[in-house]
Amino acid sequence: MNMFKFLLALLASGATLAHAANVRVQVVDQAGAPVSDAIVYALPVNDKLPATKPAPAVIDQIKRRFVPMVSVVQTGASVTFPNKDNIEHDVYSFSPPRRFELNLYHGIPANPVVFDKPGLVVMGCNIHDAMVAYLLIVDTPWFAKTDASGVATIENLPAESYKVVAWHFRQSDPNAQPTQKVGADGAAKFALQLKPAE
Numbered sequence: 001m002n003m004f005k006f007l008l009a010l011l012a013s014g015a016t017l018a019h020a021a022n023v024r025v026q027v028v029d030q031a032g033a034p035v036s037d038a039i040v041y042a043l044p045v046n047d048k049l050p051a052t053k054p055a056p057a058v059i060d061q062i063k064r065r066f067v068p069m070v071s072v073v074q075t076g077a078s079v080t081f082p083n084k085d086n087i088e089h090d091v092y093s094f095s096p097p098r099r100f101e102l103n104l105y106h107g108i109p110a111n112p113v114v115f116d117k118p119g120l121v122v123m124g125c126n127i128h129d130a131m132v133a134y135l136l137i138v139d140t141p142w143f144a145k146t147d148a149s150g151v152a153t154i155e156n157l158p159a160e161s162y163k164v165v166a167w168h169f170r171q172s173d174p175n176a177q178p179t180q181k182v183g184a185d186g187a188a189k190f191a192l193q194l195k196p197a198e
């Protein structure tokens with residue numbers, strides 16, 4: 001690498017470091033206990049979203065459960081539903097953003113399902129009533145899911161102001177969308193009202 005290229009590379013990496021930021025989000029319940037599997041996402045206050053191609057996702061079926069049970073994708077993403085059990089499943093949803101059914105199958109369905117409207121899609125299996133999965137479709141590529149300590153980090157945000165939204169499938173008001181304003185490199189903390197786990 002000649003000196004000119006080296007300087008360009010240095011500038012490029014410096015620019016990335018200067019502009020990319022992370023927002024750390026803590027989610028607790030009404031008793032203050034950490035909440036895992038909460039989805040958090042960031043919408044720029046100036047409404048400027050990057051022209052990103054939505055990342056595809058995979059929701060497996062393993063031992064008669066959807067894995068993961070809770071997922072988040074950007075609007076327009078395609079999702080595949082591999083059945084890793086040696087029995088057949090029949091995956092369906094009646095949720096308005098995307099009604100679909102994958103008739104009884106083994107293995108990987110030929111076509112992924114495209115989710116082109118934002119909102120919540122709840123999925124089940126027509127054979128096994130206990131199977132349930134939640135897919136939140138959001139109009140942003142910046143999202144994350146809380147871990148066992150109730151913490152999620154939304155990464156690689158341009159330096160801007162954001163509305164951070166939190167959602168959990170056990171919210172007592174399923175349509176509640178608690179929102180906080182943060183700057184890039186900021187932090188947010190949500191206390192959600194949750195129904196007891198079943």
Ligand SMILES: [Cu+2]
Nearest residue numbers: 089125127128
């Ligand atoms: Cu099933």
